[in-house]
Amino acid sequence: MIEPGDDGRFGEFGGRFVPEALMPACLELEAAFRAAWADPAFREEYDQVLREYAGRPSPVTECHRLSEQLGVRVLLKREDLNHTGSHKINNVLGQALLTRRMGKPRVIAETGAGQHGVATATAAALFGLDCVVYMGAIDVERQALNVFRMRLLGAEVVPVDSGSRTLKDAVNEAMRDWVASVETTHYCLGSVMGPHPYPWLVRELQSVIGAEAREQCHALLGGADPDVVVACVGGGSNAAGIFAGFVDTGAELVGVEPAGGAAIGRGVPGVVHGMRSYLLQDEYGQVAEAHSISAGLDYPGVGPEHAHLATIGRARYEAVTDAEVLDAFQLLARTEGIICALESAHALAWVAREPSLRGRTVLVNLSGRGDKDVAEVERLLR
Amino acid sequence: MTGVRTDHGALEAHLRARRAEGRKLLVPYVTAGLDDRWLETLAAVAAAGADAVEIGIPFSDPVMDGPTIQEASARALANGATPPGVLAELGRAGLDVGVPLVVMTYYNLAFRAGHHRFASSLAEAGIAGAILPDLPLEESEGWESAAAAAGIEPVLLAAPVTPDGRLRRICERSRGFVYAVSRMGITGERASVAESAGVLVRRIRALTDTPVLVGFGVSTPQHAVEVCSARGAGADGVIVASALLRRLLDGGGPDDAATFVATLRDAIDTEAD
Numbered sequence A: 001m002i003e004p005g006d007d008g009r010f011g012e013f014g015g016r017f018v019p020e021a022l023m024p025a026c027l028e029l030e031a032a033f034r035a036a037w038a039d040p041a042f043r044e045e046y047d048q049v050l051r052e053y054a055g056r057p058s059p060v061t062e063c064h065r066l067s068e069q070l071g072v073r074v075l076l077k078r079e080d081l082n083h084t085g086s087h088k089i090n091n092v093l094g095q096a097l098l099t100r101r102m103g104k105p106r107v108i109a110e111t112g113a114g115q116h117g118v119a120t121a122t123a124a125a126l127f128g129l130d131c132v133v134y135m136g137a138i139d140v141e142r143q144a145l146n147v148f149r150m151r152l153l154g155a156e157v158v159p160v161d162s163g164s165r166t167l168k169d170a171v172n173e174a175m176r177d178w179v180a181s182v183e184t185t186h187y188c189l190g191s192v193m194g195p196h197p198y199p200w201l202v203r204e205l206q207s208v209i210g211a212e213a214r215e216q217c218h219a220l221l222g223g224a225d226p227d228v229v230v231a232c233v234g235g236g237s238n239a240a241g242i243f244a245g246f247v248d249t250g251a252e253l254v255g256v257e258p259a260g261g262a263a264i265g266r267g268v269p270g271v272v273h274g275m276r277s278y279l280l281q282d283e284y285g286q287v288a289e290a291h292s293i294s295a296g297l298d299y300p301g302v303g304p305e306h307a308h309l310a311t312i313g314r315a316r317y318e319a320v321t322d323a324e325v326l327d328a329f330q331l332l333a334r335t336e337g338i339i340c341a342l343e344s345a346h347a348l349a350w351v352a353r354e355p356s357l358r359g360r361t362v363l364v365n366l367s368g369r370g371d372k373d374v375a376e377v378e379r380l381l382r
Numbered sequence B: 001m002t003g004v005r006t007d008h009g010a011l012e013a014h015l016r017a018r019r020a021e022g023r024k025l026l027v028p029y030v031t032a033g034l035d036d037r038w039l040e041t042l043a044a045v046a047a048a049g050a051d052a053v054e055i056g057i058p059f060s061d062p063v064m065d066g067p068t069i070q071e072a073s074a075r076a077l078a079n080g081a082t083p084p085g086v087l088a089e090l091g092r093a094g095l096d097v098g099v100p101l102v103v104m105t106y107y108n109l110a111f112r113a114g115h116h117r118f119a120s121s122l123a124e125a126g127i128a129g130a131i132l133p134d135l136p137l138e139e140s141e142g143w144e145s146a147a148a149a150a151g152i153e154p155v156l157l158a159a160p161v162t163p164d165g166r167l168r169r170i171c172e173r174s175r176g177f178v179y180a181v182s183r184m185g186i187t188g189e190r191a192s193v194a195e196s197a198g199v200l201v202r203r204i205r206a207l208t209d210t211p212v213l214v215g216f217g218v219s220t221p222q223h224a225v226e227v228c229s230a231r232g233a234g235a236d237g238v239i240v241a242s243a244l245l246r247r248l249l250d251g252g253g254p255d256d257a258a259t260f261v262a263t264l265r266d267a268i269d270t271e272a273d
């Protein structure tokens, strides 16, 4: 992956488009993370909490029945088995340790599906931090289980009623909180998006997925890499994490966006939430609303490093429809006994659809488990 | 002081001249396209004693704004307001309100249109300056030069947490005035003026003689007096947005807006020292 320069750019994307009030905090965070990431004691503590609390390493599972049915050798990186049920915990535990190191007593977060909110609330409970989570009012309804989990964990959940009342607006509201509270509060951003240093910082914290997966694949495949590595893309953190392990191999990298929120597929460059990246917007620059069956991918932008990887052709980005996602969700449940998150089912939906994969070995990042989605899927299938 | 510039644009020259008369500067804010009388409101607040008027071009994701400006922006967008649309309305109306107009909006509208195209569309509509609160120093050079080429003065913002080195660069590069953000937070009505406002104004004064205007949370005539008085924050003037928009959102018209601005004018003329 790419080391952004002082200006926080990945090629032409990224940067720090934040109000002056937040610039000192962005610079402070970058310096604090650089120092922590180079500090063996911090790395050891982070590794330890990933092992002993989050349950890492997560396994790679070979899918025998699914592979047979599709004619594709499918391997799953099982981020669904992490504590709290998704890859989000990797990022959050790192940022919580960093928050403590910076001496801030409070964290805030945005959440879509609620997985990042649950992970942040969990880390806040573990480290004794105050926690407020902003969540679009629509998502509060469709992810009710996660709202209750966050409250059980001691976090305050604030429903956001502005704009499209989904993830984009939750980010706006978290930024509004942060402008007023930055001296005591760390904004625990949940994906590889936002102003520098977040896209880089979150990718570094998620790169454990790719590092483990590469070794696990080598063991399974007699030292070889998979032919294709696939992950769903909302902001792009689980994809960035697994891509990080394979970007310097010959593996094809494929990110899968929802058809109704395909920022790379259908967007044009724009600036929102502190970054320049691909963005769904109208001809005047008003940000468009994304529409997806999965709250976690219902976002009109995408992390800047993905915009760059797409531009230079190192990764490609495909889109799948809600109907394809529902089919893939059920296919995995019936063939492998795994109920995955609707977000993760996007990656599988593309694998199930794509004819060029026949006979090849594909590693799919199964970013989360589906408990949170079961009620919604039941409603949709009725 | 950072050296004395004499190449002041129309906005800055106007504000300096008014300040030289011993007058405190009052800048009300109106959301473009809020309703079908927004141009009348603009003219009415200008006539009621404004020294410049800020025009908010609505953006879908106003992260620096509190509930009032968010609501006004959402309402204007729902009414179909677009940047070229409201600028064309303004240009067609050919209003001569007698004071400079300054646009406040978010950077993506300028980025999407292209810096040069956006800056010239402002100039063609008779706008003198522009404030883009999500465009910090590090990212704004391209915009600043495009603005300068079109005769638009780019106004930069300073925050209470801005360290000295950055503040110096902001003061050097800001044109028209320096926008001092009164407190850490977003726009919206407040019960009182933060102490951070006065501290920031004094730090800016030590670096430049460009006019310093305070905005964010200035809600009442008493606040305006406090911000403009030497015994208070000691600023050259105030920007009043949410308190004015609240009156319009609650059903007030151009006359109500003018009455409120006249009250602010009267208070700072008679009580600020």
Ligand SMILES: Cc1ncc(COP(=O)(O)O)c(C=O)c1O
Residues within 6 Å of the ligand: A086, A087, A112, A113, A114, A115, A116, A190, A191, A192, A232, A233, A234, A235, A236, A237, A238, A239, A295, A296, A297, A341, A343, A344, A367, A368, A369
């Ligand atoms: C299980 C799961 N996968 C993926 C995502 C999308 O985020 P990202 O693209 O950052 O991995 C989410 C977000 O909520 C999620 O909960």
